[in-house]
Amino acid sequence: MQRVISTRASTEGEERTEFDEAMRTEFAFELPRGFVDGSGRVHRRGVMRLATARDELLPLYDARVQENPAYTTVVLLGRVITSLGDLPNVDGSVVENMFASDVAFLQDFYRRINAEGHTRIAVTCPQCSHRFTADLAGGRLGES
Numbered sequence: 209m210q211r212v213i214s215t216r217a218s219t220e221g222e223e224r225t226e227f228d229e230a231m232r233t234e235f236a237f238e239l240p241r242g243f244v245d246g247s248g249r250v251h252r253r254g255v256m257r258l259a260t261a262r263d264e265l266l267p268l269y270d271a272r273v274q275e276n277p278a279y280t281t282v283v284l285l286g287r288v289i290t291s292l293g294d295l296p297n298v299d300g301s302v303v304e305n306m307f308a309s310d311v312a313f314l315q316d317f318y319r320r321i322n323a324e325g326h327t328r329i330a331v332t333c334p335q336c337s338h339r340f341t342a343d344l345a346g347g348r349l350g351e352s
Contacts, residue, residue, distance in 0.1 A: 236253065240272045259318070267280045267283040268280075282303045282311075289314070
């Protein structure tokens with residue numbers, strides 16, 4: 209399910225403009241390696257929502273973060289990932305058991321959707337210098 213909200217309230221009888229575009233609040237992703245659960249099943253596809261100020265503040269009160277500030281990433285990602293494969297719940301314990309390459313992917317994905325509002329990047333072919341965009345939320349490694 210993709211949630212969208214209007215960025216501006218419309219008044220009755222008012223014409224809609226380009227400023228009335230719906231804002232995406234959830235973004236699908238596919239992990240490069242995938243999370244392996246206790247039964248050996250691999251979960252790759254998931255959804256991350258935009259972070260709120262509360263999402264970024266609450267980890268500061270977490271005892272694990274106070275003991276080790278590097279744990280902030282684990283707690284924060286556990287709050288904003290709304291689904292991952294068939295897992296019934298995603299939290300910090302799931303994130304802390306992911307492969308490092310998947311956590312790095314999710315950190316970059318989080319930064320892109322929260323700071324830039326999209327998952328597209330500009331790419332230039334090293335051989336022919338052709339410029340195009342690729343979507344980081346796309347498929348697995350080598351796919352877009």
